[in-house]
Amino acid sequence: MKKALISVSDKTGVVEFAQGLIKNGFEIISTGGTYRKLQESDVPVIEIDEVTGFPEILDGRVKTLHPKVHAGLLAKRDNPEHMKTLKELDIDTIDLVCVNLYPFKETISKPDVTTPEAIEQIDIGGPSMIRSASKNYQSVYVVVDQKDYEDVLAHIANNGDANYRQLLAAKAFRHTAQYDSIIAGYLSRLNGEEFPDVETLSYDFQQPLRYGENSHQKAAFYRSSLPSKYSIASAKQLHGKELSFNNIKDADAALRIVADFEEPCVAALKHMNPCGVGVDDECIYKAWQKAYSADKISIFGGIIAFNREVTAKVAEELHKIFLEIVIAPSFTDEALEILESKKNIRLLTLDFTEAKNADKHEYVSVMGGLLVQERDTVVDSIDDFEVVTEKQPTEDEIKALLFGQKVVKHVKSNAIIISTTDQTLGVGAGQMNRIGSVKISIEQEETGDKRLPLVMASDAFFPMDDCVEFAAEHGVTAIIQPGGSIHDQDSIDMANKYGISMICTGRRHFKH
Incomplete structure (x- = not known):
């Protein structure tokens, strides 16, 4: 037998x-x-x-x-x-x-x-x-x-x-x-082994994807065997068709941005770059208005992340535009009813209280290998800053610079953010030279309503003084950048020439 x-x-x-x-x-x-x-x-x-x-x-x-x-x-x-x-x-x-x-x-x-x-x-x-x-x-x-x-x-x-x-x-x-x-x-x-001699990772099949970045590429989504509760892999989908390859990457990028903000924050994403980020001391609706008005064109077909509950008042505004995904800690019943009337919008919830416990490391595949690094979770502190110009930044400028600095590290390098205290006004992302990103961000800022203070954040140093000069000529009054160029003094001199303030942080935030 x-x-x-x-x-x-x-x-x-x-x-x-x-x-x-x-x-x-x-x-x-x-x-x-x-x-x-x-x-x-x-x-x-x-x-x-x-x-x-x-x-x-x-x-x-x-x-x-x-x-x-x-x-x-x-x-x-x-x-x-x-x-x-x-x-x-x-x-x-x-x-x-x-x-x-x-x-x-x-x-x-x-x-x-x-x-x-x-x-x-x-x-x-x-x-x-x-x-x-x-x-x-x-x-x-x-x-x-x-x-x-x-x-x-x-x-x-x-x-x-x-x-x-x-x-x-x-x-x-x-x-x-x-x-x-x-x-x-x-x-x-x-044992505290951060980078062991052999890296063994484990992932469970989550779902097939219709295709990858493009329709001719096969793709699937795998979930970490021990996923962070604050991750797109742990999100609960309430409505809409399955997420696509690009949806998942964009949603992940959005979650990384809002995790850096304790106050009500809304981030609008397009192709893994923010097209608008807004914050408010108390009201998520006002934060939404700021994120939306930052770039009403690029937000079309975008991904929106809220770090507070979505209310009916917010949902009514979201309903008016085409969005791929809205992700938030929760939705009121009225908000769900409004948004679920749109067939194709995807609604996801996530435990935002776990943001501080998100994965420490991130993994990027290359042909034949895997890159592993700590996530860039540093939130730069004013205590580490050095004012390098004759003019000191005002309190409002410092608030705006801190806001811009939080956002710029989530933008593809070369990265430039033009912002005020609570809203991005221009985003320059992924250009091959820094002046190109500066010009894009300034051009975008000038299409909207002028708000003061107007500041600029850069993810890395300025190799020449042209970026500072262009920004100053277009109304920027304060700049934050890491410093570290052999030509730093040229940029400092240019800032002094235009009577604007400049802060050096000593830490760059490249994002490739």
Whole structure:
């Protein structure tokens, strides 16, 4: 009679699966809690120590780590010497293993979990059985996912072939690789290893995408096995069609911006650059008005992120324009009713209180490799600034400079922001030279309503004084930049010539 060894942490559907195996001529062997579950459900089952002749020991740490288990899994059925050895040692073959592992990921995701509690959830026997069964997939079924139970039973009933068992084996090795990856990451973090000699990352398939950046590119979205609660992967979609590749990237960029603001903030994104950012001391509606009026053209088809609840008053304004995504901590019932009348708009919610706990590192793929770095989460402080000009900035100019500095680090370099105290007025992004970005931002600013103070933020130093001169000629009264150019003094002299103030931060914010 064929034998199946079942040992599962998550027992969902295991009784029905075992019953199905019995109907297909299998004898069931089991361990610990799974054995008790099957026995209580009147499923005929043999306890593992009856097979091994050895009791479970060390609080269950050792139970399936035995030659009678692994020889029964690994023996080649078409190898006479293997089968002779099994007969001489009174070992039966095991034809199916059903295992899902101790809940290590779920355990370390709990608040205040201790290291000993986590360590006890590192499964040893389970991965060993999975690997043995997977290596011998020509003869053995290995099942690690409850979603496969019904399909496995159907294949067994129809004398399933080795190709199917190979698919199960590949899935099983992915399962153990992910499991080990999560454990390795946890232990590395405990040791403070920021960049270990081997980086093992784990991602779960989230959804297929219609296409990638362009319609001829295939694409899919994978979610980190331990995603931050403040991430697009953790967002809940309330309305609208599935997110596209570009939607996901833009939404991620929007979340990074609003995470830097404690006051009510709205960021409008287009092609991963902000086209408008507005803040207000108290009112999210006013913050929205500022973000929208910053660039009423580019916002068309854009992504909007709010760090406060979207109200009906805001929703009525959003309803008037074409938007791809609105993401916020929540929507009032009235706001949802207004926005859900638009078929194609996507509405997402997210726990914004977790912004401070977002992922520390970011990963960027290149052909043949992976770049890893800390996210640029620094919010520059006025305590670190140096006024390098004769003119001192006013209090309002300082407020405007701090606002612009928060936004500029989220703009593709070369990056320039023209702003006032609570609103971007011009965005110059991704130009090959800095003066080009300055001219774009000034041109955009001049198409709107003039607001004072008018300041400029730059993500990196000015290689020449032309940027300062152009800005001063067009009404900019204060500039913030990191400094560090061999020609810094030229820019300082130009600022002094026009009687404007300049602050150097000593820290650049390139974003490529």
